[in-house]
Amino acid sequence: MSAMTRQGVAKLLARQGILVAFVLFMVVFAIANQRFLAIDNISGVIRSSAILGVMALGVTFVVIGGNLDLSVGSMMSFSTIVVLDLHDKLGPTLAIPAMFGLTLLLGAFIGVLVGYLKLNSLIVTLGMLSAIHGLTLTWSGGKNMDIADKEATWFSVFGQGDIVGIPVPILIFALLAGALSLVLGRTPFGRKVYAVGGNGVAATFSGVPRARVVFFTYLISAFCVATAGLIQASRSLGSQNTVGQGMELEVLAAVILGGASLLGGSGTVFKTVIGVLILGFIQNGLLLVGLEFYAQYIVTWIIIILAVWLDIAAKRGRLWSSIA
Amino acid sequence: MNNDIPILRLEGIVKTFPGVRALDGVSFNVLPGEVHALMGENGAGKSTLMKVLGGIHQPDEGRILIAEEPVVMTSPIQAKAKGVVFIHQELSLADELSVAENIFLGELPRKTFGRVDWTRLYAETDAILKTLNVGFNARTRVGDLSIANQQMVEIARALTVDPRAVIFDEPTASLTDAEKVVLFDVIADLKTRGVGIIYISHRMEEIFKITDRISVLRDGEYRGTLVTAETDEDKVTQAMIGRSLDLTRSPLQHEMGDIALEVRGLECGALYQDVSFSVRKGEVVGFYGLVGAGRTEIAETIFGLRAPSAGKILINGQEVRIGSPIEAIRLGISLVPEDRKGQGLVLGMNCRDNMTLPQVDDMTAGPFLANGAEVAIFDQYRDKLDIRTPGWRQQVGNLSGGNQQKIVIGKWLSMHPEVLIVDEPTRGIDVGSKSEIHNLIRELAAQGYAVIVISSEMPEVLHVSDRIVAMHNGRITREFTSDEVTEDSLIQAISGIASDKVA
Amino acid sequence: MTKENLIKQGAIWAFIAVELIFFTVMGDILSVTSKSFMDFENMLLLLKQSAPIGIIALGMTIIMVNGNIDLSVGATFALSAVVLLDSFSWPFMAAIGDWAIPLAWFFALATGLILGAINGLIVWKTGVDAFIVTLGSMLGYRGLVFMYNGEQPTSHLNWTLVDFAELQFLGLHTATWFLLLTALGLWLLMTRTVHGRNAYAIGNNREAAVNAGIRVGPHFLINFMLIGFLAALSAVVFYSESGSVNPNDGTLYELWAITAVVLGGTKLTGGYGSIVSTLGGVIAIQLLRKGLGHIGADTETVNLVIGLILITVLFLDRQLNRQGKEELKT
Structure with missing residues (x-):
């Protein structure tokens, strides 16, 4: 009987380990600090996670499709700088679609390289990380970008506004997560993303257009990046060229924390959202109990490795690896 | 000693x-x-x-x-x-x-x-x-x-x-x-x-x-x-x-129809040359040869996975160009590939999703997947092929080889193809499931499918085929009807010895 | 050596030659500066400047030949630097005068070794992919850097050390010597020792290596310790001269190092790669930085050009390895 229970617990941990960890984590911090579960605190956390979260949604598609995207951080800097620059030149109504267009163009370029030309995604997006950073610096001339009249523009609504009391970044994140969750989980395209990431050759042998599917995952990723750039620009109304630097790896950490395998074929949008929230709440919780900001780095490190370790340990049925 | x-x-x-x-x-x-x-x-x-x-x-x-x-x-x-x-x-x-x-x-x-x-x-x-x-x-x-x-x-x-x-x-x-x-x-x-x-x-x-x-x-x-x-x-x-080699063909006999697939002078670089053959509706054509003789490559070409360097492919008498598996599927061609785990299945996906993968675009209600329609297809072919699995949610990686192969076959049958190519259909499958799959192949032919069976096992080709094409080193060396074939002549044909006797 | 191998190993040097010619000619045509690009002093400086990333990239070659990757080198670099400079202010260190220098180096190098060993042990014992393990420790080690001194820079200028760092022996700077000696040492390790050959075998065909009785884990561990050590060595070389480290120093070094390694032709999947070619990759990148500056291009374009070159190299490599039209279209 107790063996049965233990097996049951192991199974639950293996399947929903990250959710269980999340709940435990919330309980511990809620006890440690009364403010942790206050509505305004929770809303604050989600709001500050929204940019990372929106980017992670797109990267989820790329990773499930069996690829990596290390270019999202530098692409987000690009979107932010471009939309801020065009805001004063074209006005916000034109600047936003123009920025989305340009960012999607970058995504399409990566999509062609990885999808149609079948180049290794790690190296392609590493190259694009560098190249897009160069592009951003060339665009801005290396200077910070600011909107001239910060008071007069409605542009700030995406980063700072409220709709029926809910901050707009949260709204965007939630809507996008809901929509993309449907796309990934309920549409033929989503099914094909899983198939391509799970076994690209078998997918091709089943008539799935692998190249096109991969191409679209990068397009979706670029769309999410553009959205994140919009929130970022609108929140600060001014930006450095390096605003998204290093975010590619944080985003990847959130996706992995959510349980997506880097080999592709597994993960869900919902799990990624959990991963993002965990990162956000760790950061917030540790600050609330009086630790410095860098404590989150160390805790994130430990949690990522534990999460992935336990996941594969459950699959192989043993805690330690069989590597001699 | x-x-x-x-x-x-x-x-x-x-x-x-x-x-x-x-x-x-x-x-x-x-x-x-x-x-x-x-x-x-x-x-x-x-x-x-x-x-x-x-x-x-x-x-x-x-x-x-x-x-x-x-x-x-x-x-x-x-x-x-x-x-x-x-x-x-x-x-x-x-x-x-x-x-x-x-x-x-x-x-x-x-x-x-x-x-x-x-x-x-x-x-x-x-x-x-x-x-x-x-x-x-x-x-x-x-x-x-x-x-x-x-x-x-x-x-x-x-x-x-x-x-x-x-x-x-x-x-x-x-x-x-x-x-x-x-x-x-x-x-x-x-x-x-x-x-x-x-x-x-x-x-x-x-x-x-x-x-x-x-x-x-x-x-x-x-x-x-x-x-x-x-x-x-x-x-x-x-x-x-456990018995003498059964050289007799399965007794199941049926009428054959028109030519469904014809290949003329097909060539793909150094892989195979000058390959011509045809398959009628209701006919099983076996391809026999050693590993590397070019059989699989021909199948892959017909399925749009390789670009031929010369020759024609005709479906129902019409010359066609097949640039991708998607086009092949549209023309009614299906391929059950040689490497079941590498090419046939996404092992991490469940049974139903694997089975409906080629037609997932049509399984929709509005923009979303129609769960009921998918499960219906799975249930239909699970019963038809006697696939033993606890349910459609089971990951195919957990099934036995025979059941996995039936999922792949079911995947293509549910597309109602005209030409079905099966490459090494019983590799790594236990004897019981083997004869089930052999019977299935005969049955499919009886229902009017044109079937190509590629196999390296002589009893298998002898057992299921109406006609046998022998290959050696990228070329067809001889074609046999089921009446004239003998074990010896077949072995000679695939070793290249009989190539001078080709009719 | 076959023709194919010659092309593979010669490509990076041919690329360097093209860069040299291009920047010299363009420099003359555009005549932005009166200085010649191929100036000897300029080239010596170039070698010196490529040392910090170069030493790390050499270590990354071994990790990648072995079939792994290390994303935490930048953070290891920073933490070792912090330990190096901070250790000078420890009470007993102040008391022993210049003897503090070798001791400080020892502390820094030991830091690198330990951080590398942590990565290696986790990869070995948990079986989690090195990409994920080092992605995590990249964050974790950076956290330790901040823990040490918050967001404040850590500084200590030791003039004996600065003099040593600025020394030129046989015309080459101290940093260059470190780069070259590291390259020589690693080249010997990879081509002459059982450990090196086994590392290739593991990256090339892990199952075959395991079946032949090669113990994969200890080789992983040694290589991660080695790259940790080299990241620390790189910090020692660089900060002996500069004397001040910001907690964000070394960010993106992992990406630069990987870029150099890939330019040098090392296979991402492991089993193939050479120390000498990575050295070529390091020099090619530094040449590009300096060259673009020389012809008056904005420094911003360096990133753009390097990124596009990386992708082009990948594309060309793929085209070379194609089997032609007969290939299976999957």
């Missing part, structure tokens, strides 16, 4: 994997200086037995004795240290390294500070290579060698120790006739040195040429040992498949 104590003796070896009893009480012995053939159909347990002997798997029950000493071998290196060397069928070489480094992989000679003793390494390697009479040296990069020469490197590995027993697993699969002679010389040499040799092969002529005794496995069970000089092919076959 008969009075010697066995160099290697197996006693009641049992090995089970989840859901399968791969070896069930296998016992036999190998004498010094003996070439002992191990035969059995695919899936009979030969590979598992050899992995047990090579230290890769541990037996659940039974004993292994070397020179009457019980031994436990937990790794290939331990087995090798005890003098049991395993020459793999699938090459396990590091192709960026030199021949010498591969031969002494894991046991490079050392000098001080962990430095490699290159002089000794090359000298010892060249000495071994000399006995093998090969045309490359110790410094050659393995990746630059032909497959046959890589096989020679594998064999050379066995000679780094003083071996007591050497296991050859299908060593001639990729060798030319000249290279085979060298291999047989090596085996003869080992034999005179008193080494016991276990020789696994499907090729009867080799077995009768070089072996002393033959042990037969069937469904993981030991079926007895025959003395080669006192037996014949028929007796061996009978032991292997």
Whole structure:
């Protein structure tokens, strides 16, 4: 009987380990600090996670499709700088679609390289990380970008506004997560993303257009990046060229924390959202109990490795690896 | 030799994997200086037995004795240290390294500070290579060698120790006739040195040429040992498949329709040339030949996965261009690929999703997937093909080989194709499921499908085909009707001997 | 050596030659500066400047040949630098005068070794992919850097050390010597020792290596310790001269190092790669930085050009390895 229970617990941990960890984590911090579960605190956390979260949604598609995207951080800097620059030149109504267009163009370029030309995604997006950073610096001339009249523009609504009391970044994140969750989980395209990431050759042998599917995952990723750039620009109304630097790896950490395998074929949008929230709440919780900001780095490190370790340990049925 | 104590003796070896009893009480012995053939159909347990002997798997029950000493071998290196060397069928070489480094992989000679003793390494390697009479040296990069020469490197590995027993697993699969002679010389040499040799092969002529005794496995069970000089092919076959080779075709007869698929002068570079054949509705055409004869490549070309360099493909009399599997599927062509796990299935996805993958675009209600329609398709083909699974949510990776293959077949049947190509349909599948799949293929033809069966197993092609196309080295050597085919003529055709007699 | 291998190993040097010619000619045509690009002093400086990333990239070659990757080198670099400079202010260190220098180096190098060993042990014992393990420790080690001194820079200028760092022996700077000696040492390790050859075998065909009785885990561990050590060595070389480390120093070094390694032709999947070619990759990148500056291009374009070159190299490599039209279209 107790063996049965233990097996049951192991199974639950293996399947929903990250959710269980999340709940435990919330309980511990809620006890440690009364403010942790206050509505305004929770809303604050989600709001500050929204940019990372929106980017992670797109990267989820790329990773499930069996690829990596290390270019999202530098692409987000690009979107932010471009939309801020065009805001004063074209006005916000034109600047936003123009920025989305340009960012999607970058995504399409990566999509062609990885999808149609079948180049290794790690190296392609590493190259694009560098190249897009160069592009951003060339665009801005290396200077910070600011909107001239910060008071007069409605542009700030995406980063700072409220709709029926809910901050707009949260709204965007939630809507996008809901929509993309449907796309990934309920549409033929989503099914094909899983198939391509799970076994690209078998997918091709089943008539799935692998190249096109991969191409679209990068397009979706670029769309999410553009959205994140919009929130970022609108929140600060001014930006450095390096605003998204290093975010590619944080985003990847959130996706992995959510349980997506880097080999592709597994993960869900919902799990990624959990991963993002965990990162956000760790950061917030540790600050609330009086630790410095860098404590989150160390805790994130430990949690990522534990999460992935336990996941594969459950699959192989043993805690330690069989590597001699 | 008969009075010697066995160099290697197996006693009641049992090995089970989840859901399968791969070896069930296998016992036999190998004498010094003996070439002992191990035969059995695919899936009979030969590979598992050899992995047990090579230290890769541990037996659940039974004993292994070397020179009457019980031994436990937990790794290939331990087995090798005890003098049991395993020459793999699938090459396990590091192709960026030199021949010498591969031969002494894991046991490079050392000098001080962990430095490699290159002089000794090359000298010892060249000495071994000399006995093998090969045309490359110790410094050659393995990746630059032909497959046959890589096989020679594998064999050379066995000679780094003083071996007591050497296991050859299908060593001639990729060798030319000249290279085979060298291999047989090596085996003869080992034999005179008193080494016991276990020789696994499907090729009867080799077995009768070089072996002393033959042990037969069937469904993981030991079926007895025959003395080669006192037996014949028929007796061996009978032991292997439990009956005489069934050369009669399945009795199921039916009307054939018009030509569904025709191929004229098809060529794909060096892979195959000048291939012409046709398949009628309701007909099963078997493609028989050795591995590498170009059969799979033809199927892949028809399915849009390779671009032909010359020739035409006609579907229902209309010339078509097939640039991708998507176009092939649209034209009513389906391919059940050779490598079930690598090409046929997404192992991490569930049964239903695998089955409906090619038509997932049509399984929608509005923009979303229609769950009910998908499950309906799965249920229909689960019942039709008798797929045994707890439910559609089961990951296909957890199913048995036979059920996995039925999922792949179901996937294509649900597309209602006109031409169904099945490549090695029963590879790695147990005997029971095998005949089910054979019957299924006949039934499908009866329902009017045009079916191409590619197989390396002669009983299989003989059993299911209305017509047999024999291939050798990228060319069709002969076409047989089921009435005129004999085992001999078929073997000649695929070895290239009959090519001058082509009608 | 076959023709194919010659092309593979010669490509990076041919690329360097093209860069040299291009920047010299363009420099003359555009005549932005009166200085010649191929100036000897300029080239010596170039070698010196490539040392910090170069030393790390050399270590990354071994990791990648072995079939792994290390994303935490930048953070290891920073933490070792912090330990190096901070250790000078430890009470007992102040008391022993210049003897503090070798001791400080020892502390920094030991830091690198330990951080590398942590990565290696986790990869070995848990079986988690090195990409994920080092992605995590990249964050974790950076956290330790901040823990040490918050967001404040850590500084200590030791003039004996600065003099040593600025020394030129046989015309080459101290940093260059470190780069070259590291390259020589690693080249010997990879081509002459059992460990090196086994590392290739593991990256090339892990199953075959395991079946041949090679213990994969200890080789992983040694290589991760080695790259940790080299990241620390790189910090020692660089901060002996500069004397001040910001907690964000070393960010993106992992990406630069990987870029250099890939330019040098090392296979991402492991089993193939050479120390000498990575050295070429390092020099090519630095040449590009300097060259673009020389012809008056904005420094911003360096990133753009390097990124595009990386992708082009990947594309060309793929085209070279194609089997032609007969290839299976999957």
